[in-house]
Amino acid sequence: MENPKTVKILKFHPEKCDGGLLCEKACSKVHFKSDEGDDRSAIRIIKDGKSYKMHVCDHRGLCMDMCPVGALKRKKNGIVWLDKDTCIGCQACVGFCPISAMRKSDARIEPFKCISCGACVRACPNGALELIEINIDEIKEIIYHKQGA
Amino acid sequence: MVEGQLSIEEYETGNTKHKWDYKKLKLAHRVVFEYNYKKGKVQAGYTNRTLYINLTTNEIKEKKVTEEMKEKFTGGRGFGLKLLWDSIKHTTRWNSDENELVITTGPLCGTTQYPGSGKSLCLTVSPSTDIICDSNVGGFFGPYLKFAGFDALEIQGKAKYDVVIVIDGEKGKVIIETAPLEETNTHHLNEQLTKMYASEDTDKSRQKVSVISSGKGAENSYWGCLNFSFYDIRRKVPRIKQAGRGGLGSVLRDKKIKAIVTKVEKVSGISNNPADPITLAKIGTKLHREVRDLDRYQCNMRAVGTAHLVEIMDEYDLLPTENYRFGNFPKASKIYSPEFYKHFTKIIPDGCWHGCTMACSKTVDGFTVMTGPYKGQKVTVDGPEYETVACGANMSIWDPLWILEFNFYCDTYGLDTISTGTAIAFYMEMYEYGILNKERCNNLELCFGNSEAVLELIHRIARGDDGEFINVASKGIRRVKNWLIKNGWGEPNIIEDCGMESKGLEYSEYVTKESLAMQGGYGLTLKGPQHDEAWLIFMDMVNNAIPTFKDKAEALHYFPMWRTWFGLNGLCKLPWNDIEPANNAETDDPTKVPEHVQNYVDYQKAMTGKKITKEDLILQSERCYNWQRAMNVWMGRGRRKDDWIPYRSMGPVTEMEYLSRKDRYDKYLAEKIGLFEKEIEKMNINEKMKLLYNFRQDQYQKLADAVYFRRGWTPNGVPTPQKMKQLGMNDHIMLKFLQDVIDKDDKAGLNVWGGKYRKGEEPPSIQPKYWEKW
Numbered sequence: 009m010e011n012p013k014t015v016k017i018l019k020f021h022p023e024k025c026d027g028g029l030l031c032e033k034a035c036s037k038v039h040f041k042s043d044e045g046d047d048r049s050a051i052r053i054i055k056d057g058k059s060y061k062m063h064v065c066d067h068r069g070l071c072m073d074m075c076p077v078g079a080l081k082r083k084k085n086g087i088v089w090l091d092k093d094t095c096i097g098c099q100a101c102v103g104f105c106p107i108s109a110m111r112k113s114d115a116r117i118e119p120f121k122c123i124s125c126g127a128c129v130r131a132c133p134n135g136a137l138e139l140i141e142i143n144i145d146e147i148k149e150i151i152y153h154k155q156g157a
Numbered sequence: 158m159v160e161g162q163l164s165i166e167e168y169e170t171g172n173t174k175h176k177w178d179y180k181k182l183k184l185a186h187r188v189v190f191e192y193n194y195k196k197g198k199v200q201a202g203y204t205n206r207t208l209y210i211n212l213t214t215n216e217i218k219e220k221k222v223t224e225e226m227k228e229k230f231t232g233g234r235g236f237g238l239k240l241l242w243d244s245i246k247h248t249t250r251w252n253s254d255e256n257e258l259v260i261t262t263g264p265l266c267g268t269t270q271y272p273g274s275g276k277s278l279c280l281t282v283s284p285s286t287d288i289i290c291d292s293n294v295g296g297f298f299g300p301y302l303k304f305a306g307f308d309a310l311e312i313q314g315k316a317k318y319d320v321v322i323v324i325d326g327e328k329g330k331v332i333i334e335t336a337p338l339e340e341t342n343t344h345h346l347n348e349q350l351t352k353m354y355a356s357e358d359t360d361k362s363r364q365k366v367s368v369i370s371s372g373k374g375a376e377n378s379y380w381g382c383l384n385f386s387f388y389d390i391r392r393k394v395p396r397i398k399q400a401g402r403g404g405l406g407s408v409l410r411d412k413k414i415k416a417i418v419t420k421v422e423k424v425s426g427i428s429n430n431p432a433d434p435i436t437l438a439k440i441g442t443k444l445h446r447e448v449r450d451l452d453r454y455q456c457n458m459r460a461v462g463t464a465h466l467v468e469i470m471d472e473y474d475l476l477p478t479e480n481y482r483f484g485n486f487p488k489a490s491k492i493y494s495p496e497f498y499k500h501f502t503k504i505i506p507d508g509c510w511h512g513c514t515m516a517c518s519k520t521v522d523g524f525t526v527m528t529g530p531y532k533g534q535k536v537t538v539d540g541p542e543y544e545t546v547a548c549g550a551n552m553s554i555w556d557p558l559w560i561l562e563f564n565f566y567c568d569t570y571g572l573d574t575i576s577t578g579t580a581i582a583f584y585m586e587m588y589e590y591g592i593l594n595k596e597r598c599n600n601l602e603l604c605f606g607n608s609e610a611v612l613e614l615i616h617r618i619a620r621g622d623d624g625e626f627i628n629v630a631s632k633g634i635r636r637v638k639n640w641l642i643k644n645g646w647g648e649p650n651i652i653e654d655c656g657m658e659s660k661g662l663e664y665s666e667y668v669t670k671e672s673l674a675m676q677g678g679y680g681l682t683l684k685g686p687q688h689d690e691a692w693l694i695f696m697d698m699v700n701n702a703i704p705t706f707k708d709k710a711e712a713l714h715y716f717p718m719w720r721t722w723f724g725l726n727g728l729c730k731l732p733w734n735d736i737e738p739a740n741n742a743e744t745d746d747p748t749k750v751p752e753h754v755q756n757y758v759d760y761q762k763a764m765t766g767k768k769i770t771k772e773d774l775i776l777q778s779e780r781c782y783n784w785q786r787a788m789n790v791w792m793g794r795g796r797r798k799d800d801w802i803p804y805r806s807m808g809p810v811t812e813m814e815y816l817s818r819k820d821r822y823d824k825y826l827a828e829k830i831g832l833f834e835k836e837i838e839k840m841n842i843n844e845k846m847k848l849l850y851n852f853r854q855d856q857y858q859k860l861a862d863a864v865y866f867r868r869g870w871t872p873n874g875v876p877t878p879q880k881m882k883q884l885g886m887n888d889h890i891m892l893k894f895l896q897d898v899i900d901k902d903d904k905a906g907l908n909v910w911g912g913k914y915r916k917g918e919e920p921p922s923i924q925p926k927y928w929e930k931w
Contacts, residue, residue, distance in 0.1 A: 011164075069162050074514070076506045077364065078165040078390050094361070097426015098269035098512025099438055103445020112442065114435045117270075117426035150161030150504060 015086030016124045016139040017147075018051065020062035024136035027060055029053055034131035039120045040113070048113045050122040051137075062137075065109035065122040068149040071101035086144055087124045095119070106149075161504040165360065168391040170502075171523030173534040177349055182338050189320060189333045192217035196329040197306050199430045202264030202764040203227065207240065208307040208331065210322065212412055213254055213314030217331055222308055229885065233263030234291050234724040235781040236309045237280035238788065241289060242891075244313060247791045251284035251404065252411050254314055260302065260369070260417075261309040265764055266727020267300030267429050268512075270441030271756075272448065273729030275300050275510020277385060283403035283684070284379040285576070285633055286661040288794045289785065290403025290684045293724055295509030295518065296385025297367035301326065301419045304428050316413040324419040327356060336415050342372040342619075343384045344536060344569040346416060347395040351388055354418050360390040365424070368395060369417040371406030373619040374570030378631035380580075381406025382573040391505050392522060394537050398509045401573035402687055403662060410571075424511070432766030440756050440763070441512070448514045448736050456735045461494040461501065462517035463543035463731075468493040470547065474818075475668045475694060477551045479605050480582040481657055481805050482814050484668040488555040492546055496557045500524075515732050517542075527562050528612045531569075538565045541574075547666030548578025552585060553605035562612060570619045579663035580634050581611055583656045587637075592647030599624030634658040651811075654804040660685040660794065669806045671821075672698040673853075674709040677860045680802035681713060683785045689730070690717040696748055710863035710921075719749070721778035726761065733757075780884045783869070783876045787891055790875050790898055797874045797911055800861060807853045815846055822849060859912030866921035869928065871899055873907045877928040 031053060032045030040048045052063040069088045072080045079094035080101060090101075090110075097117035101110045112119045129137045197204055205222045222236070230239045237259040249256050259280045268274040277299030283290035302310055305326025312322070321336040340346045347368045355362040368386040375381025383405045386395040400406075431437050452458055457465045467489070470476035474484030500521040507516040521538045541549075541564040549560040567574045581603070587593040588603045595602055599622070601610045617624070618631045629640045634656040642649045657664040662685030669675040675698075678691035693712055696702045703709045723730045738752045745751065754771050762769050789795030808822075809815040815822055826832045826845060830852050837845065865872060869880030877899065878892040902908050903926075910920040924930070 072162055073504050074506055076508060076511045078361075081164055082162075095426070096269045096424050096511050097438070099442045100445055100506065100512055100514050103442045103514065104449045112438060117434055117438065148162060 012082060012084055012086035013144060014141050015067045015144050015147075016141050017066050018062065018064050018122065018124070018128070019138045019140045021136045021138070022056075022059045022061070024134045025053065025060045026134055027053065027055065028133070030131040030133065031128035031137060034127040038123075038125055038127050040115055047111075048115060050109075050111055050120055051128050063107070063109065066107070066147060067122075067124070067144075068147045069144075070149045071105055071110055073150065074100045074104050076100070082144075085124075088121070089123060090119065090121055092118050165390050168393070168505075170392050170394065170537060172394065172536055175345070175348065179349075179353055182349060183353060185338045186321075186334045186336055189316070189335060190215040190217065191330060191332040194219060194306060194329050194331065196326070199303060199428060201432050201766050202429050203232070204303055204306055204308050206307060207236070207309040207311060208324070209311045209313070210331070210333070211314040212312065212316040212320070212333070212414070215333075219307075220311075229780055230784075231264070231725040231777045231781065232308060233261050233266070233276075233727050234278040234280065234293075234721070235777075237261045237278055237291065238289070238781060238784055240309060240311050241280060242784075242788065244311070245282065247793070249282050249792075250287060251282050251408055253282070256282045256313070256408065258312045258405065258408050258412065258414075259309060260298065261727075262299045262303045263725060263727025265429075265760060267303050268431070268437065268441075268764070269424075269426050269510075270438050270512055271732070271760055272441070272444055272508070272513040272515045273510075273732040274727065275513065276723070276727050276729050277302070277400070278724050278727065279383055279400040279405050281403070281405055281408045282792075283405075283662070284407050285404050285635070285663075286685050286794065288660070288684070288789045288792045290405065290662070291724065291785075292383075292400035292402045292405055293689070293729075294383065294385045294400035295387070295398035295729065297387045297510065298369055298385045298417075298419055299727055300424070300428075300510060301365075301367045301421045304421045304424060305419050310417070312412065312414070315411065319413050319415045321350065321415055322417045323354065324417070326419065326421040339415060341376070341415060342569045343370045343397060343571060346370050347384070347386045347397065350416055350418055351386065351395045354420055356420070360388070360393060363395075364388045364390055365422075366418060366420045369409070370415065370571070371409050372569055372571030373621070374567070374572040374615065375406035376410040377618050377621045378572065379404045379407055379633050380573045380576040380631065381408070381410060381571050383409060384568060384571060387509055389505070392502070392520070392537060396509075396518065396520065396537065397539050397568060398518065399568065399573065401575055403684060404573075406571040406573075429764065431764045433763040436759060436763040440759055444732060444736070444756065445514050447738060448732075451739060452515070452736055455737060457494070458515050458517045458731070458735055459507075461498050462507075462519045462540075464494040464497050464519070464541065464546055466543040467546050467550075470667065473694075473699065474671075477547055477582075477666050477668050479553050480551060480586040480655065481664070481668055482586070482811065483817060484670075486550065486553075489550060491555045492549055492557055492560060497521075497541065497546070500557065500561070513729070513732075515736065517731065521561055524561055524565065526565060527558070528609070529566060529616045536565060539568060540564050544666045545574040545578070548574055548582070551578055551582040551666065552608075552611060554608045554611070555606075556608065559608040562608070563615075566612065566615050566619075570615065572615065572618070575665050576633060576663040577615065579657055579666070580630070580637070581614065583634050584630060584637065586655055587641065587647065587652070590647065590651070592641060592652065597626060597646070599626045601626075633661065634663055635661040654810045657803055657805055658686070659802045660799055662686060664806065667692075667694065669694070670808055673856055673860055674703055674712055676802060676806055676857055677709065677713050677864055679806060680800050680857070681861060681864050682717070683782070683789060686802070686806075690720055692716075702748070706859055706863040709860060710867040713860075713864045714867045715749075715775070718775045718778040718782060721782050722757070722774050725777055725781060776884070780886055783881060783884060784886055784891075786870070786874075787876045787881070787895060791891075791894060795874065796902075796907075797861060797865075797872075800874060802857065804850065804854070807857060808849050809846060812842055812846070815842055825849070855913050859914075862910045862912050863921050866927075869931075871902065871908050871928065872910050873902045875899055875902065877931075879928050879931040883931065
């Protein structure tokens with residue numbers, strides 16, 4: 009299989025965001041079939057002074073090298089995907105994600121993450137979110153565990 | 158090997174690939190007996206039953222785990238002790254029919270969220286010590302045994318032919334079948350069995366199989382280890398961890414067990430069915446983050462595993478070199494961890510159980526074997542860990558490749574690297590002194606640094622060579638000491654003092670000469686000289702934090718109890734203090750790592766749902782620790798005389814050792830013994846050595862006095878019935894037995910302190926029979 013070269017990731021336009029959190033609710037629907045948002049959403053919108061910040065996975069893929077059972081892999085479309093059935097719930101990816109974008113909700117032991125499905129983009133009435141295509145090589149990250157590195 | 162962000166399929170080790178005729182192997186199997194069981198559910202960490210197999214009588218049955226058993230023995234090693242107490246006699250020896258090999262799990266074993274939660278505890282009557290030896294080990298077997306339905310596996314009796322025991326958690330079936338054609342040595346056998354018993358021909362399926370095996374070396378020595386496999390989906394090899402100490406593999410092969418296989422249907426994050434999975438995940442994730450942020454500044458486990466200790470021990474004069482004569486060596490930098498880092502495969506989650514992000518299980522892949530039956534093959538070498546590297550230092554082998562070769566063959570032959578290395582180092586020293594020579598060593602030139610001779614010795618042990626030396630040497634230091642003395646070769650004192658064994662078991666790899674507390678950490682132990690009960694060198698020698706006998710005794714009470722707790726629960730000790738919270742140094746008691754102790758309180762509570770305090774954890778351990786000591790007494794080896802340690806672990810045996818650290822020892826004579834400088838100048842070296850010898854021997858006896866008292870034992874080291882009752886261990890047979898021993902000791906005048914107390918010094922108690930007032 010040829011490795012994917014690009015991946016779609018979320019881009020946030022804070023100037024258009026009104027803090028309605030419909031994106032989070034839409035995300036909850038995808039992952040948990042509920043519309044609670046909050047801890048059950050892979051995308052989080054956080055108030056930042058008068059504006060807003062987005063906190064979500066950027067598909068750099070560091071977590072793939074953390075998974076002992078190979079539940080995390082890059083799919084054909086480039087996204088980093090967690091296979092819930094293979095996952096053994098160890099939380100290594102949750103603990104090691106450098107931006108804490110691998111989420112864990114109390115609803116189940118397996119974590120969850122952004123899959124670039126676009127549900128949040130469609131849910132935003134103001135067009136504050138967009139999926140953009142980028143080269144994987146530009147974001148890919150591998151960490152060597154050298155002393156003090 | 159290419160590294161990082163690869164799909165599982167893309168990893169390649171470069172190892173030699175084997176094609177075996179699996180059909181033929183399988184066809185040669187014959188079912189000897191089998192048993193169907195109802196698959197159960199794990200509840201709050203327990204399956205509430207154990208599996209008993211008797212290979213002599215072809216019996217298989219389930220035993221119930223009662224609430225009382227959980228209360229008193231917690232699980233893991235505690236369960237092992239309980240099952241052995243119910244099954245063996247005080248005369249049982251390693252090769253008696255009724256001796257058992259017990260593999261246990263523990264309530265926290267199999268958790269995936271908290272690093273270091275996959276340990277199995279293995280117990281048996283050891284060929285080296287004639288008492289119970291417990292050894293902990295990683296790999297998937299323990300968790301899988303539990304998920305297949307059992308808290309522990311107990312194997313009694315001996316098979317007539319080589320058998321494989323299969324515990325099939327998918328079908329709910331236990332099958333004992335002959336396995337005549339498979340290899341015995343681990344690296345081939347594991348590959349064959351993992352593939353053979355996996356339900357499908359996929360890596361995912363192979364990852365659900367775990368194998369216990371040993372090897373040809375275990376058949377012909379007392380150093381047999383158990384290899385526990387964990388299939389690596391990236392390297393595509395069953396990797397291994399060892400239950401090394403005490404000859405468990407020799408017992409496995411004596412029972413004619415080629416391997417024990419267990420497989421499971423599914424593993425999930427809640428296979429243990431914890432009472433509170435949400436809290437569990439939170440505690441685990443917190444520790445993952447600590448490892449992520451701090452490991453590279455602390456122990457660097459994720460990069461080089463325990464090998465990071467080599468340079469530290471060398472710097473502090475603690476790396477055993479040339480049979481513990483020295484603690485550092487000019488060539489040592491050749492085997493520092495960066496030299497192994499070069500060879501290690503990187504960017505793979507190297508935990509020996511899922512979710513252990515400490516990931517200390519490193520490998521060298523595609524290693525080209527240099528000698529013996531597998532010469533020229535490319536293999537995966539699991540390790541080396543610190544102890545194995547330090548064995549290299551002890552034998553004066555300073556080449557990483559030869560250490561890897563030693564590591565590989567010990568593993569695949571099923572030999573404990575520690576016992577093998579420590580023993581060969583002793584033989585080498587005897588060779589240097591002419592007590593052994595080429596002729597006496599069946600033509601081996603066993604001088605320090607001769608790696609080829611070391612490997613040749615190991616190959617000959619594995620081949621079952623019938624040379625007299627090979628035969629005795631493979632039984633360990635204690636037997637060789639007796640053999641040398643019987644033959645009248647060399648001074649008995651030198652032989653006794655140089656050979657690093659206690660209770661018949663070889664020492665692990667730390668120089669303890671300047672740390673009295675650590676001498677106790679090796680000598681005042683249950684199974685023999687292994688550092689898993691306490692590691693107090695820095696606290697004692699470097700930081701001088703436990704200066705008095707009472708302080709040292711407190712440490713030799715608390716830490717052995719604390720560390721025992723890991724073994725009761727199926728946990729690894731490393732994530733307790735080989736990673737520390739950033740603010741640990743500012744806490745009240747940094748050596749205990751208070752935040753992590755609290756983690757474990759919360760962890761056990763989240764699993765079992767029972768209310769627990771940190772004092773309860775120590776109580777759980779104290780029950781089992783005292784029980785095991787009492788069983789040692791029962792088997793004839795649990796008193797002061799049995800806690801003897803060789804003088805090499807206390808001070809300089811030879812002039813060379815004294816002279817190599819002359820300033821240190823002269824200063825010691827002045828500061829600790831109170832000699833004047835002029836007096837020291839006038840003395841010759843033999844006089845100084847003798848003075849030091851007597852003083853340090855007495856110090857050790859005084860330490861034993863203080864420790865026995867602190868632990869609630871008699872001055873002869875026997876746990877008192879009063880103490881046992883306080884702990885809730887009320888087995889009347891045991892209590893009566895202990896009382897009888899104490900009465901006999903009393904008549905023989907043995908209930909007296911061992912130290913010589915001068916004016917101004919006091920033994921721990923001046924009351925005779927102080928325990929009766931408790």
